[in-house]
Amino acid sequence: MNNNDDFISCWNEILVPKWNRFRHLLSGNGAVHSRMAYADFQIRPGDKVLDIGCGYGETCLEMGRLVGPGGEVLGLDCTEAFLEIANRERDEAGLDNVKFVLGDAQTYELPANYYDVVYSRFGVMFFQNIVYALKNAHKTLKPGGKLCMIVWRTIRDNPCWGLAKDVALKHLPPPGENAQTCGPGPFALADEETDRAMLKAAGFENVVLFKRNDAEVCIGTSLEEAIDFQILVGPSGEIVREAAELGREKLPVVREDMKASMKKYEKADGVYLPSSTWFIMARK
16 A cells, blocks of 8 residues: 655645645635535534644634544644644634544554544545545444535636636646645545446445535635635645746746736635535445
């Protein structure tokens, strides 16, 4: 089984400062989808929940309130800097039923038949071997327990990421095979047929929900912030970073082109573009 060490290094060494800077956008856009998904996922008081790729832990705190003092939530993430923030904010919220642990959900030793819910918002797509991560999730669920995931649909369905990528590729080459990357990428679970095959391979025969969810999301509180965000984060950010000297040379024209492309999406309080996800639920 391939491990995630190189991807984990990318998160910790390259992406953390950028994610911290744009947390209000990244977490805010995730929340647009996850708050809609709770009605479908039906997490209940008393549930034991594992949150895979929990990041800053916002969903853990939300679910900690949903499950109440009779339940528990464990957030699992490979990025120490994110979990430092998660632990601090958990303490500030006074949620004793929420804990966090540093680890790779693909290989982390989880208890068998323990959790009622394994949840992931934009986390599972980044594993080197997604099926192994899903197998680990299957193992730790109780019989009848449920896997609940929110994943991006295709980049074409997500102009919030795709528009800037198309602009960057007008001026720069795509990243090469040896590019330093955060994993298979945010769109690794975009295809329904592939997802269902992976779930089946991991032991999830009973897929009870596969629902498309579309929502407008903010990619910047101003046009300049939206450009900065796309230059540093996501598919366009990877293109610029991996182009190295050429990326720095072409950056002014890339920025101007992005500004022209995004201008029509600007509103009084920021720049908003369409996004699209799958809500997926499968039972053990």
